[in-house]
Amino acid sequence: MSNVFIAFQRNEETRSIVDAILADNPEAVVNMQPAMVRIDAPNTMVIRRSTVEEQMGRPFDLQELHVNLITLTGHIDETEDEFTLSWKH
């Protein structure tokens, strides 16, 4: 069992994304650093568009993640509604 992780710049926009990730991935662990936030999760992590939109209060395109993305590990499976990191492939 290994972790996947994703790291964002720490700002107003990613705060909603992080909240959404934590809501959808109960096992995720957040690590707040100055100007950066990193989230680790065992095996798999999913970012759902609907949850992010709920947190943000506006329409969100998952591609907008990349504006604030610093780094990530894991295989990426990307659709319009979900962005999934995992080691399952």
Next chain:
Amino acid sequence: MHIDLRTVNIEPLRQTFDHIAARIGPNKPASRYLEGTMDVQAAANYHYRPTWDPEHEIFDATRTAITMKDWYALKDPRQLYYGSYTASRARMQETTEADFEFVETRGLAEVYDETARRTALDFYIPLRHVAWGANMNGASMCAYGFGTAITQPCLYQGMDQLGVAQYLTRMGLVLGDESEVQAAKQAWMDAPQWQELRRYVEDTLVIKDWFEMFVAQHVALDAMLFGLAYKEVDQALNDKAGPTVSLLTRFQTELLEDSSKWVDACLKTAAAENHENKAQLQEWIAHWRGRAAQALQPLAQQALGADADAALARVSARLDARLVKAGLLA
């Protein structure tokens, strides 16, 4: 020379203000919206009661029949505070400016179909007076309401309505000239088909209960009027003469979509709070939407002719769907 870069992690002693932490839990970073909204309303240590209303404190939660254990439960799902509101509207305004410029540079107004132009001018331009009334009501709800969570977006909505009034005036100038704007005011003052709507707007201006004003303005009138004007009439003109008017009314269409989210969230929260709230809201909605439908009937007739009743029925059905979601309609 060798330079060794080291990072030092400084753990902040606290993530946010204590009163915010008390609401969202300790050690969680709070959004700017929460920090700029929660518990901002003055709630204690008042000195004098206002001479114009000695029954109440200056800021008093009992100015409305609606009761809430916590007025900050009426949060805005769009999370608009001054910074995000101005940024969001600047974006919308940029788009609208571009649309107006598009219509003007391509001469779309000059080649616009003559009967459609008449319909558009007669129907849309007097609505700037409705928007002005809505602007006044927004300021009033902000002044007499309680809790920044709701008074803040009320004022923003009022400002948006002022924008609507200005865009409608500009539309009159693009599709016609100054005399059209004058004529629209005459119609608003004198033409029989406008008088019921004018009475509606004037009656909302003097509603004492600010939550009733919220229902009369945002739930009943905005939903019905925007639905009729910027969906039904817009579509009819589109079918007949192309999208010129749609370009000139894009701001209003987007505003309806945007503000509905907020209005519905407030309704849902207030109705779920207790049974009395729900009953009171239902009573207000029934009264004001009935009047709104009545006021809009002759105008729908004027703009859509035989299709008026079907269009109003669709508008009404869309409002029903929203009320069902808010738990106010079975």
